[in-house]
Amino acid sequence: MTTAEPAVRVLIADDQMMVRQGLTVLLNAEPGIEVVGQAVDGLDAVAQAADLAPDVVLMDIRMPGLGGIEATRRLTAPAGATVKVLVLTTFDLDEYVYEAIRAGASGFLLKDASAAELAHAVRVVADGDALLAPNITKRLIAEFARVTAAPRAPLKDRVGDLTERETEVLSLIAQGLSNAEIAARLVVAEQTVKTHVGRILGKLGLRDRTQLAVFAYESGLVRPTGY
Numbered sequence: 001m002t003t004a005e006p007a008v009r010v011l012i013a014d015d016q017m018m019v020r021q022g023l024t025v026l027l028n029a030e031p032g033i034e035v036v037g038q039a040v041d042g043l044d045a046v047a048q049a050a051d052l053a054p055d056v057v058l059m060d061i062r063m064p065g066l067g068g069i070e071a072t073r074r075l076t077a078p079a080g081a082t083v084k085v086l087v088l089t090t091f092d093l094d095e096y097v098y099e100a101i102r103a104g105a106s107g108f109l110l111k112d113a114s115a116a117e118l119a120h121a122v123r124v125v126a127d128g129d130a131l132l133a134p135n136i137t138k139r140l141i142a143e144f145a146r147v148t149a150a151p152r153a154p155l156k157d158r159v160g161d162l163t164e165r166e167t168e169v170l171s172l173i174a175q176g177l178s179n180a181e182i183a184a185r186l187v188v189a190e191q192t193v194k195t196h197v198g199r200i201l202g203k204l205g206l207r208d209r210t211q212l213a214v215f216a217y218e219s220g221l222v223r224p225t226g227y
Helices: 017-028 042-052 068-076 094-103 115-126 134-147 153-161 164-174 179-186 190-204 209-218
Strands: 008-013 033-039 056-060 084-089 107-110
Touching: 008 017, 008 042, 008 115, 017 033, 017 115, 033 042, 033 115, 042 056, 042 068, 056 068, 056 115, 068 084, 068 094, 084 115, 094 107, 094 209, 107 115, 153 190, 164 179, 164 190, 164 209, 179 190, 190 209
Parallel strands: 008 033, 008 056, 056 084, 084 107
Antiparallel strands: none
16 A cells, blocks of 8 residues: 655745635645645745745735745745745736746746646646746746846856756756756656756755756856847
């Protein structure tokens, strides 16, 4: 008899009660997901996360008092922090996309996503993978193109810590390829790609693929094209 996987513990942070309750109902109906708390603003989210130890925080960006971007930064900045933040918003504006990812968010989804898309996003982020809504990705890359005219030297130096193959894998991650797509491109096993990703994360001291993508662009390893 196999032991069931523990449910993904979710904390919902949104200043609108109907949104919090609606998301709670949707997620609690999904197998393997449990909503453990609801926060009314960023400060409440930080406090409840300390008490409840959720795996994922669904974070609204625009909230009174402490907003979602600063709350995300406070949750993910401490050394050893394991909580993942999935940002939810009705606004797909560049500044919010970029700042949320820079603050440490692992994923970004618009509030008009379906219940299935939301549940999928929670699971993906909980597993340590990055998630960006397709219509967000282009905006994110365009923003990188705007703000990274000159690579940040300290980050550029850290690329030298990677092997040639790790650098290649990092470049493909930043272009949005999945492990399976990278494996096909490099003609290697998918498990080999996962091993490379793990080593890259360890060498760079980063948490997930979203942070790897940010690093690749800000270090100048990858330059956005077509914008």
